[in-house]
Amino acid sequence: MIPIDLLLLFVVASAALAVAPGPDNIFVLTLAAVHGRKAGMLVTLGLCTGLLVHIAAVVLGVAALFKTSVMAFTALKIVGAVYLLYLAWQSFSAGRARLTASSEKPLGAKALYLRGIFMNVTNPKVAIFFLAFLPQFADPVRGSIPLQILILGAAFMLTALIIFSLIAWGAGWIGDWLKKSERAQIYINRLAGTVFVLLACRLLFIKP
Template identity: 75%
Template sequence: MDSRALDRQARTQNQSVESMIPSDVLLLFVAASAALAVSPGPDNIFVLTQSAMHGRKAGLLVTLGLCSGLLAHIAAVALGVAALLQTSAIAFTALKIVGAAYLLYLAWQAFRAGATQSLSAAEASLSARSLYVRGIVMNVTNPKVAVFFLAFLPQFVDPARGAPSIQIITLGVVFMLTALVIFSGIAWGASRIGTWLRQSTRAQIAINRLAGTVFVLLACRLALSRQA
């Protein structure tokens, strides 16, 4: 192997090392991501209500949908699309209207459901695909998530370590996995309420009304949100 080939190989190895995110930065990022996932917000509240209403499996499917929706926001930040939501009032408003309308639709379904439609009956009527898609739509139609990613992820990016887009994708995937673990825990915990709900008709109706109220509040919060 000649000297040029050796130099080329050395440069490639150096670039590979530089592009790696240091362990201390990664641990700090995971800690920050976990704190954000645990703090009360639309996503974990959504997982909690769906798990309480429809069971652990439903909550996990919604969780998978929410985390899959994060992939769209990660790609948007990496490609710079999220900057459009931050600068364009029209794009931001259009997306949040769609998200708020979807939440109101879920609220209408929850208010309309009676005891016979909750829990076991609801589990039968909601397919795995519909629950998964429900999580994706809930996440993708929230422009605040894209704007949040645009503000949060770059704080842990260092151009000296390589391509910023690769670092953003890496950090985004780490955030998604962290949220997946925490939201799954929330789904498991909330689903334990289901046994008690199955024994009480009044409780079944009450949880549907509570879920509907939560959806309305989340819709109002999203509709009233403003660009950063």
């Protein structure tokens, strides 16, 4: 089993990584500000569910493919970037629609949840991060490596869930304040669209 002191060190490192500005927490912050804290929580659940794919990939060794195959890495980058640009287009369209429409059809819970999963799964950097980060805290002397990876992955997921939920809750307050005015709603949608475009560009230019 993993010693408690080492597990606590891992949780602290995970918390620091979750707090540091990155695509996932910016994604949660933006969605919660635009659509409310409930939307942010649903996206957070989706992002954390997506982590299961990366954890399984590390256990099975699949993540190593993205570290050694430029083609596989590039393909996943393009898919993720295209999806982010699609989200940007939706945000910019919503901003324009508010000039002529009084309300916008809210995103469903399932759509928000799946959006979080897709955002996380299509980020190759997460797969490579897990491949490099999790094994550092595993040791064959302590028993099964796959079991240790699963325990560490679960700890990371719980840590990310708590921190991202706090981010969503705080962003919800900002969203409640901004949504009191139609003009603010237009601006925040445009801001969201800009953030998605920047995230897409960042994803396209990262290297294995």
